[in-house]
Amino acid sequence: MKVTFPHMGNLYICVKGMLEYLGIEVVLPPPCSKRTLTLGAKYGPEFACMPLKLNLGNFIEAYELGADTIMMAGGCGPCRFGYYAQVEHAILKDLGYHYKMVVLEPPDKHITELTARISEITGRKSWLQVIRAIRYGYLKSRAVDEVEMLSYKIRPRELRMGETDRALAQALKEIEKADNPQELKAAALRGKEIMYSVAVDPHRPVIKVALIGEIYTLLEPFANFNIERHLGRMGVEVDRSLHLSEWINDHLFMGLIKGIRSSKAYRESAKPFLNHFVGGHGMETIGSISVYARQGFDGAVQVFPFTCMPEIVAQSIIPKAAAAADMPVLTLIVDEHSGEAGLITRLEAFIDLLARRKHHRAMGQ
Ligand code: SF4
DSSP states (O other), X not given: OEEEOOOBTBHHHHHHHHHHHTTOEEOOOOOOOHHHHHHHHHHSOTTSOHXXXXXXXXXXXXXXXXOOEEEEEOOOSSSGGGGHHHHHHHHHHHXXXXXXXXXXXXXXXXXXXXXXXXXXXXXXXXXXXXXXXXXHHHHHHHHHHHHHHHXXXXXXXXXXXXXXXXXXXXXXXXXXXXXXXXXHHHHHHHHHHHHHTSOBOTTOOOEEEEEEEOHHHHHOTTTTTSHHHHHHHTTEEEEESOOHHHHHHHHTSTTOSTTSOOTHHHHHHHTTTOOSOOSTTHHHHHHHHHHHHHTTOOEEEEEEETTOHHHHHHHHHHHHHHHHXXXXXXXXXXXXXXXXXXXXXXXXXXXXXXXXXXXXHHTTO
């Protein structure tokens, strides 16, 4: 069995680590690229959201490298994600790509189904080994998130342009290379040291912007045109409202690990404006605006794929939530027709607005 799975930012580091820890052969799709999206857009339904198209492209590219089994998350609720695995499987079959598809449904809804599906991948491995592998995958995701979080602070203050990006790539490589929990511990430390070695001006004034919205577009740099990097180079310190390790703790570990930020705070803060689940991270998008405003952020950027239903609902409520929090919010919608230059122009205009607003406030106007 040669298992593949879709890309979503640095998710591959933790899933690959977890599967290889169990001795399962992994075929990693090449990083998302123009080709991946072209393939997905060619064979996917036109009005499907971008994650489906990029996933489809990932699976075609992984098949070319020899993958024969797909491991994919499922879901339930208003968002279409719940049936994407089945749709993608049917499209791949029609195209002549013969894959075995293993769909992992969220444990809070179908725990016995989930355990049966995990066994399809892990075979005769004991549950103790599987639990150890999941823990190991989580530790990798935490190590990745910690170096990414450091990059948010370092990039807008770096003295030599591009040094943070090079350090981050090197730190992620260290974490990816680690083969067992002991090595991972040392690699996580080395990763942080690499990040701290970037020369910075700690006194440089920065604008603080929260990145909020749909999970896939937030985590996958190809889908968001590397928004963190662009903002950082404009002198903006970002914070992403979602990190993989936080999602794992919230949804797989039911919040058992303490001291990790939880999306529960966002959902609770959404209540005056949105009182029920609308799928995806729609509630979190609304609630995060007031949470970030309280933390002193200057603005927020909502990112989501064209036709994403939960985020369209959130977008319609944002004007009220943003006015109540007194925080400007820019919405960016991406699909296969979006261009990087247009995105940069809109970001520059928004950051300019935030900088003027901050300046006027400091002057007491
Ligand atoms: S949350 Fe939005 S973009 Fe993500 S799968 Fe659902 S509809 Fe598509």
